[in-house]
Amino acid sequence: MNKQTAASATGTSVDLRVEMAGLVLKNPVMVSSGTFGYGEEYSRIYDINRLGAIVAKATTIRPKHGNPPPRVVEVVGGMLSCCGQQNVGLERFISEKLPFIRTLSVPFFANVAGEIVDDYVFIAEKLCAAGGIAALELNVSCPNLQQGGMAFGVDPAAVKEIVAAVKKISSLPVVCKLTPNVTDVVAIARAAEEAGADALSLINAPLGMAIDVETRRPKLGNVVGGLTGPAIKPLALRMVWQVAQSVSVPVIGIGGITTAEDALEFIIAGATAVQIGTANFFRPLAPLEIIAGMEDYLKKHGLDNIKELRGSLELPPARGGH
Amino acid sequence: MNKQTAASATGTSVDLRVEMAGLVLKNPVMVSSGTFGYGEEYSRIYDINRLGAIVAKATTIRPKHGNPPPRVVEVVGGMLSCCGQQNVGLERFISEKLPFIRTLSVPFFANVAGEIVDDYVFIAEKLCAAGGIAALELNVSCPNLQQGGMAFGVDPAAVKEIVAAVKKISSLPVVCKLTPNVTDVVAIARAAEEAGADALSLINAPLGMAIDVETRRPKLGNVVGGLTGPAIKPLALRMVWQVAQSVSVPVIGIGGITTAEDALEFIIAGATAVQIGTANFFRPLAPLEIIAGMEDYLKKHGLDNIKELRGSLELPPARGGH
Amino acid sequence: MQDIFEVKAQVTTQEKVGPDCHLLQLAAPQIAASARPGQFVNVACSRQYQYDPLLRRPLSIYRVSPDTGIIELIYKVRGRGTELLAQKRAGEIVAVLGPLGKGFDIHEGTSRAILVAGGLGVASLMFLAQELAKVALGKGEEPYVHALIGGHSAEEIICVDDYSALGSPVKVHTWITRARLEQELEKVLEELSEQGVKTNTCSLYTCGPEGMLRRLAAWAQEHQMLCQVSLESHMSCGVGACQSCICKTSAGTGNTLEDTWKYSLVCRDGPVFNAEEVIWDE
Amino acid sequence: MQDIFEVKAQVTTQEKVGPDCHLLQLAAPQIAASARPGQFVNVACSRQYQYDPLLRRPLSIYRVSPDTGIIELIYKVRGRGTELLAQKRAGEIVAVLGPLGKGFDIHEGTSRAILVAGGLGVASLMFLAQELAKVALGKGEEPYVHALIGGHSAEEIICVDDYSALGSPVKVHTWITRARLEQELEKVLEELSEQGVKTNTCSLYTCGPEGMLRRLAAWAQEHQMLCQVSLESHMSCGVGACQSCICKTSAGTGNTLEDTWKYSLVCRDGPVFNAEEVIWDE
Ligand SMILES: Cc1cc2nc3c(=O)[nH]c(=O)nc-3n(C[C@H](O)[C@H](O)[C@H](O)COP(=O)(O)OP(=O)(O)OC[C@H]3O[C@@H](n4cnc5c(N)ncnc54)[C@H](O)[C@@H]3O)c2cc1C
Ligand SMILES: Cc1cc2nc3c(=O)[nH]c(=O)nc-3n(C[C@H](O)[C@H](O)[C@H](O)COP(=O)(O)OP(=O)(O)OC[C@H]3O[C@@H](n4cnc5c(N)ncnc54)[C@H](O)[C@@H]3O)c2cc1C
Ligand SMILES: Cc1cc2nc3c(=O)[nH]c(=O)nc-3n(C[C@H](O)[C@H](O)[C@H](O)COP(=O)(O)O)c2cc1C
Numbered sequence A, B: 001m002n003k004q005t006a007a008s009a010t011g012t013s014v015d016l017r018v019e020m021a022g023l024v025l026k027n028p029v030m031v032s033s034g035t036f037g038y039g040e041e042y043s044r045i046y047d048i049n050r051l052g053a054i055v056a057k058a059t060t061i062r063p064k065h066g067n068p069p070p071r072v073v074e075v076v077g078g079m080l081s082c083c084g085q086q087n088v089g090l091e092r093f094i095s096e097k098l099p100f101i102r103t104l105s106v107p108f109f110a111n112v113a114g115e116i117v118d119d120y121v122f123i124a125e126k127l128c129a130a131g132g133i134a135a136l137e138l139n140v141s142c143p144n145l146q147q148g149g150m151a152f153g154v155d156p157a158a159v160k161e162i163v164a165a166v167k168k169i170s171s172l173p174v175v176c177k178l179t180p181n182v183t184d185v186v187a188i189a190r191a192a193e194e195a196g197a198d199a200l201s202l203i204n205a206p207l208g209m210a211i212d213v214e215t216r217r218p219k220l221g222n223v224v225g226g227l228t229g230p231a232i233k234p235l236a237l238r239m240v241w242q243v244a245q246s247v248s249v250p251v252i253g254i255g256g257i258t259t260a261e262d263a264l265e266f267i268i269a270g271a272t273a274v275q276i277g278t279a280n281f282f283r284p285l286a287p288l289e290i291i292a293g294m295e296d297y298l299k300k301h302g303l304d305n306i307k308e309l310r311g312s313l314e315l316p317p318a319r320g321g322h
Numbered sequence C, D: 001m002q003d004i005f006e007v008k009a010q011v012t013t014q015e016k017v018g019p020d021c022h023l024l025q026l027a028a029p030q031i032a033a034s035a036r037p038g039q040f041v042n043v044a045c046s047r048q049y050q051y052d053p054l055l056r057r058p059l060s061i062y063r064v065s066p067d068t069g070i071i072e073l074i075y076k077v078r079g080r081g082t083e084l085l086a087q088k089r090a091g092e093i094v095a096v097l098g099p100l101g102k103g104f105d106i107h108e109g110t111s112r113a114i115l116v117a118g119g120l121g122v123a124s125l126m127f128l129a130q131e132l133a134k135v136a137l138g139k140g141e142e143p144y145v146h147a148l149i150g151g152h153s154a155e156e157i158i159c160v161d162d163y164s165a166l167g168s169p170v171k172v173h174t175w176i177t178r179a180r181l182e183q184e185l186e187k188v189l190e191e192l193s194e195q196g197v198k199t200n201t202c203s204l205y206t207c208g209p210e211g212m213l214r215r216l217a218a219w220a221q222e223h224q225m226l227c228q229v230s231l232e233s234h235m236s237c238g239v240g241a242c243q244s245c246i247c248k249t250s251a252g253t254g255n256t257l258e259d260t261w262k263y264s265l266v267c268r269d270g271p272v273f274n275a276e277e278v279i280w281d282e
C-alpha cells in the first residue's frame, strides 16, 4: 500500500497531543464531516491513521438521495455545495461503514443529523450501541421540522434541547457543531455548553448562492448552498475566538483551514483542535502538511507542546484615538 | 481634465435607468460607502458623473480619528478592514465636502452613523437642511450604546426605531443599510420596511479576524474588522435574494461585486441597483466596466431595459430525489 | 482498492494540438505505472497556495508511458483553470492526483470494438484504443477497433494521427455533425455484416457530449451491443468524498431507498458507466 | 488636483538587479509625463479577473522617461504579489494606477541635498536625485547631492551605478549597518563644513526602514536641516478613499478633534512627509 508522507521531516521532540472530551488525539488535526467520506477514499492516498481524528459524513436515520445536481460551484476563494446529506442511512452506516472504521487506529467521530429532536436521540443510541465510534458530533444546521424549518442551530433553546437529550442517553462524548448563520454565536455556544456538550466545533458553512446570468438560473440544484474554503476563514476565526473566550469546554476550529499557519491562527485564538474540510479537495495532503508545519512551528518558536499556544493571542493595549 | 472611458463601446439603444426611492438613477451602478471617499479622489481618475449614484463615507456627529493601524489586511478573495469611521464629522462634511458634491450631476447619498437613535435624527436633520444630498443611507451596523454595544442592525426593534425616527423628520428618501451578521436578515428587512424605509441596501461587511502567527497578535489594530470583496459575494447574493422576495421596497445589492456578471446576478436575484465597494480599490474602473458590461449583456440578450431583468431568476421545478 | 497518488509532476512538454487544445506531458511515474484506460487525474491549475481558481480540474489520461513515467493529457482551454494550465512551461511543477475513477472494461470476448469520440472525447478513448490494439494482436486480419472521431468542425477533429499510428488493428473514421456520424456508423455496420460479424458480439465505447452519448446508447441497445459511456460532471475532490459529481443510475441491488434510481458518483463509480445503468435526464 | 491614470501598461523589460530585486519597465506614457519624484503607482500583480492576490501593490516610481513613455520600478520579491510580478515577461500587460501621492519638495534655495536610502529606499530617491541633478546644473562645482545608499549587506546595496551615472552633481556614498551610516554622515558634514556650507541650508531626504527614518529625522533636526521622509503603510486603494494607510501626524490647523495629533493618509497626504510633522510610534 502506498502511504505518502508529508514533505517536512517530523522530528520527535514536540508534543502535538491534545485532550478533548475525554479523548486523547495524537495531534489537533482532524478532518471535517462531509469532506472525507468515511475515510476509505483518502486511505487510498495516505495513511489516515496519522490524523488527529476523522469525522464521518452526516448520518441520518434513513438513506437519502440528497439534492439534485449541480451540487457544487466554484466561487472566489471557495466553493458552494449542497449535497443535501446524501448518505447511506444509519443501518448501512453500521453494517457497511463501521467494519472499516473499526480497523482504524484513529478516533472516528460520527456526525449526526435529524429533522426532529428524536432523530438525534435515536441515531445516537444506535451508534453508542454499535461500537467503533469515538464521539458524536451533532450537526444542528439541519432544518428543524418541528419549528417551521429554520435550522435548529440558530435557536439556543433548540440547541439546548438536542444536546441535553443526546447527552442523557449517550455513552460517547458529544460535540455540538455550530452554524455561523446566526447573530450571536456565543449565545448558541453557551446553550450547548450548559446542556452538557463535551466540546463545540465551528463553523459549519455560511449559506450562499450563485446565479448563471446566461440561463438566469441558480448555479446549484438546491438554489442555495454552503460556502466553504479559504473565503470563510476570517469569519470562522472571529467566531472561534469569540466562543473560545466564552465557554470552558474545548473548541474545535473549522473553516477554510488550508495551511499550518491557518491552523495555528485558530489555536492561538483558543481552539483545542481544528478540522480540515474543503482543503482536502484541492490539496489532498493538506492535513499531513499541516501536522508537519505545526511541528516545525513549535520547534522554531522553542515550544515543546502545542498546548502552550492555545489561546495565546495577545491583544493590543486599550485602544487610543477614538 | 482626464476622463478615462471604459473599454467597451456604449451604444444608446438600451435603457439602464432605474427608479428608486423617488430618484431616477441613470444606471443601477452605485459606489458604496467608505470605498469612494467623497468622490473627489476618484474624480481624478474618471468622470464620476457617469455613475448611477455615489454614497459618501459614514458621517458621524463629531469628527473621529478612527481605529489605530493596521487597518487593512488582505485575505483570500477579500480584505479585512477596520477604519472605525474615521471622518471629518458632520460640520466639516457640510462645510468642506458638500460644496464639491453640489458641483456633481450624480445623485449623492450621505451615509449616517450614530451611537444612539438621536444621533441619526440629528445628522439627518442637518443634512436635509444643508442641501446637495439626494438621499440618506442609514448605517445601522454601528454599536448601539443604549443597548449594551451590540449593533443596532441585529435587532429588528432597534432598526425600526431608527428608521421611523429618521423618516419622521427627513425630507430626503431614506435607505436602510443592513448588516449580514444576523440570523434572519429578512426579519430586519421587514422591520425597516415597516418603519418606512424607501429602500434597503445590503450587505454591509461580515465581521472577520486574522492573526499573525509569528507575533501572535491580531493583524488588525481593532482585532476584528469587516470582510469585504469577492469572498463575500455568495453570502450577499443569498441575502439579497431572500430580502428581495420578502419586501416590496427597492433593494440595493452590495457585496464583492467586481464584474458586470456579478452585478447582473444581483439584479436577476431582485436588486434594483448595486453598489461597488472593494472592487474600486483593486479595479478602479470597475464601475464603468460594469455599466458597459450591463449594456452589452442587454443587447446580447435582446433586452431593451434593465428592469426586465430584475427578479427574473428562474427556480428549478419542485425538487425530486429527497 | 487501487492506490491513488498525489504527484508533484514536472511538465516535460506543453504543445498545441488543435484550436485551443493542448497536449500536456507530465512526469508522474506512479500514475503512469498504474493507470487504466478511461481513468482521469485531478489537476491543480494554480500554483501551490494560490487560490484562484481553487478547485482542481478533472482531465482524462490520454496516454501513459510506464517506461518513461510520463502521462499525457489533452485538454481544451475553456475557463480560469485551463487558461492557467496552458501557461505552464516545461520544467514547471503541476500537482496531479490519480489515477482516479473506474475506467473502461475490456471484454476479451468481443469481436469488434467501436469507439466514438466527440470533441475532447478523444482524450479519454486514446488509451483505450491503445490497449484494445494490444488485445487485437492475437485476433484476425480485419481491424479490431473502429475509431470514429468527430467534432463540430473539421479543425476541431484532433488527435487523428495518434489513433492512426496504432496501426492495422485500428481503423480511423472521422465525422462532422450528427448526420455524418450516423452515416459512418451505418458504414461500419455494413462492413461488419460483410465480414459476418454479429453486432451483439461488438462493444461500443463512447465519450463526448451527453446528447451524443445518449443517442449512441440507444443505438447500441438497438443492435444489442455492449455499450460503455464516459460521463462528465462538475467535481471537487475527484475521489468520492464530496458527493458533488452525481449522475442518476438505476438502483441495482442493495438499494435501501426503495427507489428505482440512485445517485452514483461520476468520479468514483464512473466516469465510465455501462450505458444501460445510466438514467438520462429528460 | 493632478490627474490619475489607470494604464494597461505593457512590460518592456524585467530584469534582476540584486538579490530578489527586479527592475520593471512599463509603457505608461501618461504616468511618465506627469509623475514627480517620490510618487508611486499601485500595481496589479495578478492577471485581470484573477483574484489572488486581490489588492494592488504600491511601488515607488524609480525613474521615468517622458520621451519614450516608460516608467521604471525597482522592487523586492517578498510575498504573493511581488512573486507574481516577477514572472511577468516583456509584452505582458500590467495594470498600474498613478501617479499617486505627494512627492518630495525640491527647495530651490537649498545649498546641498543629502539623500539617505536604506534597502529598497533607493527606489523612491532615484527620481529625486535625477531632478536634483538638473537643479544643480546652475549651481557651483561641488557635488550638490550626497546620496548615501545602504543596506543590510554589501550585495543588498543596489542601483549604485544608476546614481553614479548622474555625474558630477551627485556624489555617491555607500554604507552597511547603522554605525557606518553615521560615519558617512559625519564625513559629509565635514566635507560641507570644509566647503563652508551651513547645515541649515541643506535638505535631507530619506526613504527606508522606519527606525532609520526616525533617527535621521532627529539628526536633521539637530543640524537644523529641512528633512523629508518617505513612509510606507499597508494600502488598498492608493488614492485616499479607503483610509487604510494611516500614520500619526501633528494636527496642524483646522483640526476639529481638539487633539494634538491626527491620522494622515500615507497614500494621499504622503508618502512624503516633512519629518517634523510625523509622530513616530513609541
Ligand atoms: C472525468 C472527466 C474527464 C475529463 N477529461 C477531459 C479531458 O481529457 N480534456 C478536456 O479538455 N476536458 C476534460 N474534462 C472536462 C474538463 O474537466 C473541463 O473542461 C474543465 O474542468 C474546465 O475547467 P476551466 O477552468 O477551463 O473552466 P471553468 O469554467 O473555469 O470551470 C469552472 C468549474 O466548472 C467545472 N467544469 C467546467 N466544465 C466542466 C465539465 N465539462 N466537466 C466537469 N467540470 C467542469 C470546473 O472543474 C470548475 O470547477 C473532463 C471532465 C471530467 C469530469
Ligand atoms: C508608497 C510605497 C512605496 C513603496 N515602494 C516600494 C518600492 O519601490 N520597491 C519595493 O520593493 N517596495 C516598495 N514598497 C513596499 C511594497 O509595497 C511591499 O513590499 C509589497 O506590497 C509587498 O507585497 P508582496 O505581495 O510581496 O507581499 P505580501 O506579504 O504578500 O503582502 C501582503 C500585503 O501586505 C502589504 N504589504 C506588505 N509589505 C508592505 C510594505 N512594506 N508596505 C506596504 N504594504 C505592504 C501588501 O501591499 C499586501 O496588501 C512601497 C510601499 C509603499 C507604501
Ligand atoms: C461537500 C461538503 C459536505 C459537507 N457535509 C457536511 C455534513 O454532512 N455534516 C456537517 O456537519 N458538515 C458538513 N460540511 C461542512 C464541513 O464539515 C465544514 O464545516 C465546512 O466545510 C467548513 O470548513 P472548510 O471551509 O474547511 O470546508 C460539508 C462541507 C462540504 C464542503
Ligand SMILES: Cc1cc2nc3c(=O)[nH]c(=O)nc-3n(C[C@H](O)[C@H](O)[C@H](O)COP(=O)(O)O)c2cc1C
Pocket (backbone or CB within 6 Å): B032, B033, B034, B035, B057, B058, B081, B083, B085, B111, B139, B177, B203, B204, B205, B226, B227, B228, B229, B230, B232, B254, B255, B256, B257, B275, B276, B277, B278, B279, D242, D243
Ligand atoms: C474600507 C471600507 C470602509 C467602509 N466604510 C463604510 C462606512 O463608512 N459605512 C458603511 O455603511 N459601509 C462601509 N463599508 C462597507 C461597504 O460600503 C460595503 O457594504 C462592503 O464593503 C461590502 O461591499 P464590497 O464587498 O463590494 O466591498 C466600508 C467598507 C470598506 C472596505
Ligand code: FES
Pocket (backbone or CB within 6 Å): C234, C235, C236, C237, C238, C239, C240, C241, C242, C243, C244, C245, C265, C266, C267, C268
Ligand atoms: S468529485 Fe467528490 S465525490 Fe466525486
Ligand code: FES
Pocket (backbone or CB within 6 Å): D234, D235, D236, D237, D238, D239, D240, D241, D242, D243, D244, D245, D265, D266, D267, D268
Ligand atoms: S490606501 Fe486607501 S486611503 Fe490610502
